[in-house]
Amino acid sequence: MREVRVRFAPSPTGALHIGGVRTALYNFLLARKHGGTMILRIEDTDQNRYVSGAEEYILESLKWAGIEIDEGVSKGGPHAPYRQSERKDIYKQYAQKLIDDGNAYYAFDTSEELEAMRERLKTQGSSDQQYSSTTRSQMKNSLTLSESEVKQKLSSGEQYVIRLKVPANEEVKLVDLIRSEVHVNSSQVDDKVLMKSDGMPTYHLANVVDDYLMKISHVIRGEEWLPSAPLHVLLYKFLGWEKEMPQFAHLPLLLKADGNGKLSKRDADKAGFPIFPLNWTDPKTKEFSTGFRENGYLPEALLNFLAFLGWNPGTEQEIFTMKELIEVFSIERIGKAGAKFDIHKAQWFNQQYLRVKSNDELANYLLSSLQKENIACSNEKAAKICGALKERVTFPKDFWEQGKFFFIAPTQFDEQVISKKWNEDTVKFLSAFSEELKTLTTVTAELAKSALEKASQTSSIPSGKIMQSLRVALSGGASGPDLMMTMEIIGKEETLRRISYALENIKVKVS
RNA sequence: GGUCCGUUCGUCUAGGGGUUAGGACACCAGAUUUUCAUUCUGGUAACACGGGUUCGAUUCCCGUACGGACUACCA
Numbered sequence: 001m002r003e004v005r006v007r008f009a010p011s012p013t014g015a016l017h018i019g020g021v022r023t024a025l026y027n028f029l030l031a032r033k034h035g036g037t038m039i040l041r042i043e044d045t046d047q048n049r050y051v052s053g054a055e056e057y058i059l060e061s062l063k064w065a066g067i068e069i070d071e072g073v074s075k076g077g078p079h080a081p082y083r084q085s086e087r088k089d090i091y092k093q094y095a096q097k098l099i100d101d102g103n104a105y106y107a108f109d110t111s112e113e114l115e116a117m118r119e120r121l122k123t124q125g126s127s128d129q130q131y132s133s134t135t136r137s138q139m140k141n142s143l144t145l146s147e148s149e150v151k152q153k154l155s156s157g158e159q160y161v162i163r164l165k166v167p168a169n170e171e172v173k174l175v176d177l178i179r180s181e182v183h184v185n186s187s188q189v190d191d192k193v194l195m196k197s198d199g200m201p202t203y204h205l206a207n208v209v210d211d212y213l214m215k216i217s218h219v220i221r222g223e224e225w226l227p228s229a230p231l232h233v234l235l236y237k238f239l240g241w242e243k244e245m246p247q248f249a250h251l252p253l254l255l256k257a258d259g260n261g262k263l264s265k266r267d268a269d270k271a272g273f274p275i276f277p278l279n280w281t282d283p284k285t286k287e288f289s290t291g292f293r294e295n296g297y298l299p300e301a302l303l304n305f306l307a308f309l310g311w312n313p314g315t316e317q318e319i320f321t322m323k324e325l326i327e328v329f330s331i332e333r334i335g336k337a338g339a340k341f342d343i344h345k346a347q348w349f350n351q352q353y354l355r356v357k358s359n360d361e362l363a364n365y366l367l368s369s370l371q372k373e374n375i376a377c378s379n380e381k382a383a384k385i386c387g388a389l390k391e392r393v394t395f396p397k398d399f400w401e402q403g404k405f406f407f408i409a410p411t412q413f414d415e416q417v418i419s420k421k422w423n424e425d426t427v428k429f430l431s432a433f434s435e436e437l438k439t440l441t442t443v444t445a446e447l448a449k450s451a452l453e454k455a456s457q458t459s460s461i462p463s464g465k466i467m468q469s470l471r472v473a474l475s476g477g478a479s480g481p482d483l484m485m486t487m488e489i490i491g492k493e494e495t496l497r498r499i500s501y502a503l504e505n506i507k508v509k510v511s
Numbered sequence: 512g513g514u515c516c517g518u519u520c521g522u523c524u525a526g527g528g529g530u531u532a533g534g535a536c537a538c539c540a541g542a543u544u545u546u547c548a549u550u551c552u553g554g555u556a557a558c559a560c561g562g563g564u565u566c567g568a569u570u571c572c573c574g575u576a577c578g579g580a581c582u583a584c585c586a
Contacts, residue, residue: 045586127514179516193583202584222580223580224586227516228582308535318534318536336517337579338580342536478547481547
């Protein structure tokens with residue numbers, strides 16, 4: 001097998017879409033699996049759509065996700081530069097070669113003329129309105145103009161583009177690793193612009209030239225490129241690079257969760273989840289978008305989830321470290337159909353990854369929340385709280401949100417529990433329980449439990465009946481972590497204080 | 512409109528000519544936890560449709576429907 005060299009080649013036109021992260025991941029996995037090279041190339045040939053900060057954003061996103069770049073922008077390498085805008089002259093040479101070989105031509109049509117052509121064909125009832133083998137003869141280009149006219153136009157500095165001369169009625173075969181063979185008749189392919197009038201190449205030319213020059217072995221990209229892949233095959237052929245042509249793998253698209261269609265930022269916003277890896281503020285519109293990172297998704301969990309959108313290992317294992325993913329990944333097991341993006345599953349992965357972390361690791365999340373709230377807390381206590389909470393947490397921020405009551409005594413109590421459970425027995429029991437607690441020097445989960453049992457005996461009320469009331473008294477809420485542990489953490493004095501506060505402030509329902 | 516790609520539970524998917532069509536998420540129920548959650552057990556739920564080929568099709572072929580992508584001097 002030839003040396004694996006893959007590339008992730010985003011455009012710096014804004015924040016990196018989550019689908020792009022998956023594409024990068026698959027490229028990375030293939031590279032690592034075969035001891036190959038992962039290349040990052042920035043495709044910034046469209047000066048109009050360039051967004052400053054986007055390249056840095058992409059870099060930071062990949063770094064956060066743990067997708068390492070071996071060669072490319074920010075890393076350098078033997079094929080530098082890796083930013084297409086800096087490779088302008090390279091493309092020019094190959095465009096020239098295509099012209100010299102008669103496989104491309106100059107076109108001088110203005111956008112108005114192009115528009116007119118499409119309009120004309122449309123009214124004639126033509127099924128497609130492309131600049132192609134059937135229409136190029138009616139246009140203003142080096143195939144229809146005389147040689148001297150062309151020369152005159154070129155030397156006078158008239159604007160022109162270079163178009164590929166796609167042959168008519170030729171069967172183009174494309175081998176795709178995911179979809180097997182795809183056949184397209186060349187008459188369906190239009191004479192794509194290769195070089196724009198600003199001297200920049202279009203995606204098609206730049207992509208093929210760079211992939212060849214950078215010795216790319218596999219092109220793994222989104223399915224939106226499938227329709228233009230035959231064009232790329234043609235380019236390889238015309239440039240004489242058929243043997244070096246990379247293998248293609250066109251990834252199924254990520255779709256929105258409800259209904260159909262490509263996953264868009266709009267859909268994600270509506271459903272209340274991010275679509276970008278990191279927070280992003282568009283420099284032009286100032287529109288702000290939240291990121292997975294800032295929403296508390298762990299990169300390992302997000303990647304694990306992403307890996308399974310369109311791929312699976314064929315076994316029943318679902319939790320994979322990056323190392324394991326690298327081991328089992330294969331292009332053959334990538335599916336063909338688009339995958340709907342269900343944030344529930346992503347949350348489940350996050351939960352799984354969170355709960356296997358040690359309490360000490362988890363404590364850092366809580367500690368950083370506490371710092372923002374200006375609440376002091378020892379590492380030990382934070383770890384203990386996280387330990388009590390870890391089974392019920394999805395995001396790091398939940399430790400604070402669900403554990404707030406450890407630091408702030410409740411002044412409001414869950415009304416449902418109170419109206420249902422808080423009665424004379426509760427008062428009787430809790431008073432007895434308080435007396436028991438007072439005899440203790442310190443409260444541990446175990447001591448709390450035996451105190452509870454004793455109180456149950458002296459009051460002859462089963463403790464099960466008052467557990468929810470006790471919880472409400474201590475935390476204000478109807479659900480939360482283990483109560484014995486809760487009492488151990490908040491300590492004897494605070495437990496007593498909270499119980500007596502509740503006893504004083506909650507009115508007993510007269511039954 | 513044209514071209515290309517796709518279609519297994521609500522979702523991610525396994526499977527593949529003969530299976531009780533498997534797993535996971537979500538959902539529901541029961542058990543356990545003298546509380547909620549966790550955990551455990553169980554349950555609801557799918558081969559888009561129509562033709563072929565075949566003894567037999569969810570699986571192969573052809574259509575149809577539906578969905579998606581593309582159809583720019585954007586990537």
